[in-house]
Amino acid sequence: MLHIKPILSSLMRSKxxxxxxxxxxxxxxxxxxxxxxxxxxxxxxxxxxxxxxEDQILTFNVYNxxxxxxxxxxxxxxxxILRSLPNVIDASYSNMLPLSDSGWMDRYxxxxxxxxxxxxxxxxxYLGNEHLLNVMGAKLIAGRNFTADExxxxxxxxxxxxxxxxxxxxxxxxxxxxLGKTVYQGEQAVTIIGVVDKLQGAWVDHENFEYSxxxxxxxxxxxxxxxxxxxxLPEHISGLEEVIRKALHAENPNRVVENFxxxxxxxxxxxxxxxxxxTVLSIMVVLLLLITALxxxxxxxxxxxxxxxxxxxxxxxxxxxxxxxxxxxxxxxLICIVGGVIGxxxxxxLGQQLxxxxxxxxxxxxxxxxxxxxxxxxxxxxxxxxxxxxxNISPAMATRSV
Numbered sequence: 001m002l003h004i005k006p007i008l009s010s011l012m013r014s015k016x017x018x019x020x021x022x023x024x025x026x027x028x029x030x031x032x033x034x035x036x037x038x039x040x041x042x043x044x045x046x047x048x049x050x051x052x053x054e055d056q057i058l059t060f061n062v063y064n065x066x067x068x069x070x071x072x073x074x075x076x077x078x079x080x081i082l083r084s085l086p087n088v089i090d091a092s093y094s095n096m097l098p099l100s101d102s103g104w105m106d107r108y109x110x111x112x113x114x115x116x117x118x119x120x121x122x123x124x125x126y127l128g129n130e131h132l133l134n135v136m137g138a139k140l141i142a143g144r145n146f147t148a149d150e151x152x153x154x155x156x157x158x159x160x161x162x163x164x165x166x167x168x169x170x171x172x173x174x175x176x177x178x179l180g181k182t183v184y185q186g187e188q189a190v191t192i193i194g195v196v197d198k199l200q201g202a203w204v205d206h207e208n209f210e211y212s213x214x215x216x217x218x219x220x221x222x223x224x225x226x227x228x229x230x231x232x233l234p235e236h237i238s239g240l241e242e243v244i245r246k247a248l249h250a251e252n253p254n255r256v257v258e259n260f261x262x263x264x265x266x267x268x269x270x271x272x273x274x275x276x277x278x279t280v281l282s283i284m285v286v287l288l289l290l291i292t293a294l295x296x297x298x299x300x301x302x303x304x305x306x307x308x309x310x311x312x313x314x315x316x317x318x319x320x321x322x323x324x325x326x327x328x329x330x331x332x333x334l335i336c337i338v339g340g341v342i343g344x345x346x347x348x349x350l351g352q353q354l355x356x357x358x359x360x361x362x363x364x365x366x367x368x369x370x371x372x373x374x375x376x377x378x379x380x381x382x383x384x385x386x387x388x389x390x391x392n393i394s395p396a397m398a399t400r401s402v
Contacts, residue, residue, distance in 0.1 A: 029343025051198025053137025072221030093220030124201025344368030
């Protein structure tokens with residue numbers, strides 16, 4: 001027997017504390033469900049496989065100030081120096097750094113006829129030579145890489161070739177192979193010769209983050225300032241900075257070599273806001289559950305003191321300890337379930353508002369459900385101890401204390 005009717009009558013006689021606890025549970029479910037969803041979403045974003053050999057890539061910038069320098073030639077010389085260094089697997093110029101939250105973006109069309117052309121989705125636009133794919137550690141799953149004699153040095157050159165990421169190929173060509181397709185960049189024709197398994201872009205929150213292209217242009221000779229990427233085994237990365245700086249200064253001391261970063265550190269910095277948000281929300285969820293547990297415990301202890309005579313009378317009339325514990329458990333389960341149902345609906349409404357205001361996905365129904373189940377567990381843990389103490393009150397002690 002759950003004694004629902006007397007429990008409801010008892011709650012209705014003293015409404016203030018149950019109503020306050022009910023409101024607390026409603027807010028807890030609404031906030032915990034949405035916070036848990038956002039935490040899971042942030043963690044999923046951070047755990048995406050990038051496709052790069054993240055712990056093997058070191059990047060840095062070179063600034064040449066001498067106006068007499070032939071930038072085209074200097075770019076080739078610098079890359080040869082980098083590739084000849086001990087422990088370096090490969091090196092390449094790159095116009096942008098993966099996962100850095102900054103870079104180039106473009107799109108192709110599938111016809112030179114502007115009126116009939118269909119545009120690809122926007123993609124991260126990497127420019128590099130035949131070494132860049134190996135430096136990135138990206139996996140070519142169809143077609144081939146560039147060869148040395150196919151590398152251009154300007155966006156206006158002819159003979160443009162491209163490697164596309166598999167997600168971009170599927171988004172635009174579906175199950176059809178993109179190999180051999182000709183696309184257009186303005187009036188420039190570009191032939192697709194390879195498909196890369198994963199090749200993420202620079203903007204981790206962008207909807208086209210998985211869409212990327214490498215085009216056969218070594219753009220390092222176009223400017224006196226340039227960025228290079230060097231690949232080495234993780235145990236050699238830390239010692240490479242000084243070796244690279246000495247080697248480049250030995251060839252030309254009138255320049256600045258700085259801003260050394262590993263791709264791992266770039267990724268960690270880019271995702272720092274996501275990590276901070278997940279941490280803050282996790283702390284908030286724990287605090288909310290703790291406050292709710294304390295509220296439940298406090299209410300049970302208050303009711304025990306208020307109903308000591310009632311407990312003693314029930315024990316004198318034959319109620320055993322289990323009945324007393326069950327009474328308080330059912331009373332708080334009722335409040336938790338009612339609050340959980342209302343809080344679950346509020347969580348979905350709140351999720352809709354977040355979706356419209358901050359472009360977040362809708363909160364799946366499973367999150368409010370799991371939040372209510374979690375609160376039922378918290379309720380059990382918070383109520384069982386004081387309810388057991390109430391059950392241990394003897395009828396004589398209970399009636400004498402009033």
